[in-house]
Amino acid sequence: MVSLRFSAGLRPLARAAVLAASLLFPGLATPVLAQAVDPLPSWNAGATKTGILDFVKATTTPGGPDFVPPADRIATFDQDGTLWVEQPVYSEVAFAAFRVKALAETNPTLKTEEPFRTAVSGDEAAMGRLSFPDMKKILMLALEGLTVEEFRAAAEAWMATARNPVLNRPRTELTYQPMKEVLELLRANGFRTYIVTGGGQDFVRAYSEKLYGIPPEQVVGTADAVRFGYDTSGRPVLRMEPAVLFDDLFGGKPEGIHLVIGKRPIAAFGNSTGDRQMLEYAKAGKGLHFAALVLHDDGKREFAYGPAQGLPASEVGTFTQKLYDEAKARGWYVISMKDDWKKVFAFEP
Structure with missing residues (x-):
């Protein structure tokens, strides 16, 4: 039989109908109820x-x-x-690139050295073509020195406004x-x-x-x-x-x-x-x-x-x-x- 828990995600009206049916007809087979929605x-x-x-x-x-x-x-x-x-690139890499770009304001060499130069550019399509070792370099630089709480706060703040550049929608x-x-x-x-x-x-x-x-x-x-x-x-x-x-x-x-x-x-x-x-x-x-x-x-x-x-x-x-x-x-x-x-x-x- 199909579990009645299938109905957990039903809309309120549908849930009410399922509940009413179960009360009025306790012998009704559960698959019928489960298939309501x-x-x-x-x-x-x-x-x-x-x-x-x-x-x-x-x-x-x-x-x-x-x-x-x-x-x-x-x-x-x-x-x-x-x-x-x-x-076009993993969201975590885009987040790390955002942080590297900020770091480049006080460390100008990041604007000329690869793979950080690509990260600073903000070109996600180009970042997506980087090798995994290069992506890791960007990721490691972005987290260095932060407490776990600071890292989480930075990730949450970025996610609150970040958009996918191709689909032009919030990543969330x-x-x-x-x-x-x-x-x-x-x-x-x-x-x-x-x-x-x-x-x-x-x-x-x-x-x-x-x-x-x-x-x-x-x-x-x-x-x-x-x-x-x-x-x-x-x-x-x-x-x-x-x-x-x-x-x-x-x-x-x-x-x-x-x-x-x-x-x-x-x-x-x-x-x-x-x-x-x-x-x-x-x-x-x-x-x-x-x-x-x-x-x-x-x-x-x-x-x-x-x-x-x-x-x-x-x-x-x-x-x-x-x-x-x-x-x-x-x-x-x-x-x-x-x-x-x-x-x-x-x-x-």
Whole structure:
């Protein structure tokens, strides 16, 4: 049977109708009630949407062969390119470039030395073509010397006004509505949802709860080094250091899941080669599991890049043909942004 928790996200009128029906007709089958409102309204009908719904139903039906106890209902999501826009460059890199530009006012050499010169220019398309080592240099410079509280305050302040230069929208509006519906559906059915990202853990924790309903302690990311000490008043603080303590990409994602969560997920969502091992890890567990990759094949509503399926190649969020073929062979879902999503963003009509 379909859990009644599917109705958690219903509009007030629909919830009232469901409640009234349950009171008047206590013997009514729950699937009828659950189907009163579509829990994934931003998804087009198709194999992927059906697969998500079937997976949730199977793992939450008591007594069913694929039932999973709530304590083991763990779902992990990459962030950049999976939960929100990552083009033309990762938002964290854009944030770091903003800070480097400010630092360049007192350190003019940053205006002439690469990769800082590109960061100071503010050209996000150019930043997106930088190598990962160069992006890391920008990220490390931007956090050096800050306490964790100062870093979070800076990230929050930047996020409050930052806009995507291509889509010309606030970055906070560029979360994928279909994926947010999946997050809500899973949580309504007893799942714990985690972000497992190659992005900076402290950066994502600054907004994860506000944007996705995922608290900071459920964010696993690339961890920058911190050092304990005291400020000028003697107050204990943690200060950021320009070094990576743990890199949460590729094989680092399963390692981070083990270190922070302590359980293998039964569902995993990603969009690039950096997520491959996380999906492998999730699917290798016992029982029913779900794995999916978002393919950015909609250049009209968002961006089109791959290079899978003949899409333009990208250094940001690379999705190779090899990964595409492997996903199909392994039975992982490939989510076509163009075909599977009725709407990409909440602001679309």
